[in-house]
Amino acid sequence: MPSIPFRLSRSWLAPVILAGTLAVGIGAAGAQDAPPVAVRGTITTVGADILKIKTNRGTDIDVKLDGATGVRGVALANIAEIQPGRYIGTAAVPQPDGTLKALEVHIFPPEMAGTGDGHRPWDLTPNSSMTNGAVGDLVVANGRTITVKYKQGEKKVVVPDDVPIVDLEPGDRSLLAAGTHVVLFARKDGDGALTALFISAGRNGVTPPM
Structure with a gap:
């Protein structure tokens, strides 16, 4: 998820910017300023203002929706789209050679270049990180080796041919259907209930890989 130009609505842009800042340690608003809860799984049931989700860990949870919940689509892309100047995000793990x-x-x-700029810890796997920045140097050989440049520095990232590549697209609640794979961050309310801040929903069976 080549990209088709579109006009970003403020309702979609705001949660996407939040996506880029959550991992820096900014907590959701609340009495205890608790950090957002990451949920990865598949929607099993959709209600008027609630989703039932089977998580990747096999548990069943309910996640509430409110007027501020944002939705974006995640669609398949091609590794050839990773070109110098493109703004990307990548979850990655360290290698012995420092890459x-x-x-x-x-x-x-293009409208979202600069979103979540930087390098920070991520929770996809143990020791994983998230790096958002512009593609600089690129070497095509057995995939791609790229330099991702951000304001405070740069990282060299090896992108194997079999790594999932997706485009981010605007979306709405019509994407939220039973069987849709999602990644979301939610606010944990005082009673323990979860309310989605934003949802990344796979299009056409895509599983958001981030």
Whole structure:
């Protein structure tokens, strides 16, 4: 998820910017400023203002929706879209030689260049990180080896041919259907209930890899 130009609505842009800042340690608003809860799984049932989700860990949970919940689509992309100048995010793990090995790459539309700029810990796997920045140097050989440049520095990332590559697209609640794979961050309310801040929903059976 080449990218088709579109006009970003403020309702979609705001949660996507939040996606880029959550991992820096910014907590959701609340009495205890608790950090958002990451949920990865598949929607099993959709209600008017609630989703039932089977998580990747096999548990069943309910996640509430409210007027501020944002939705974006996640669609398949091609590794050839990773070109110098494109703004991307990549979850990755360190390698012995000091480079990073990508676990996934998501490609931002041009309108969102700069979103979540930087390098920070991520929770996809143990020791994983998230790096958002512009593609600089690129070497094509057995995949791609790229330099991801951000304001405070740069990282060299190896992107194997079999790593999931996706485009981020605008979306709405019509994407939220039984069987849809999602990644979401939610606010944990005082009673323990979860309310989604934003949802990344796979299009056409895609599983958001981030």
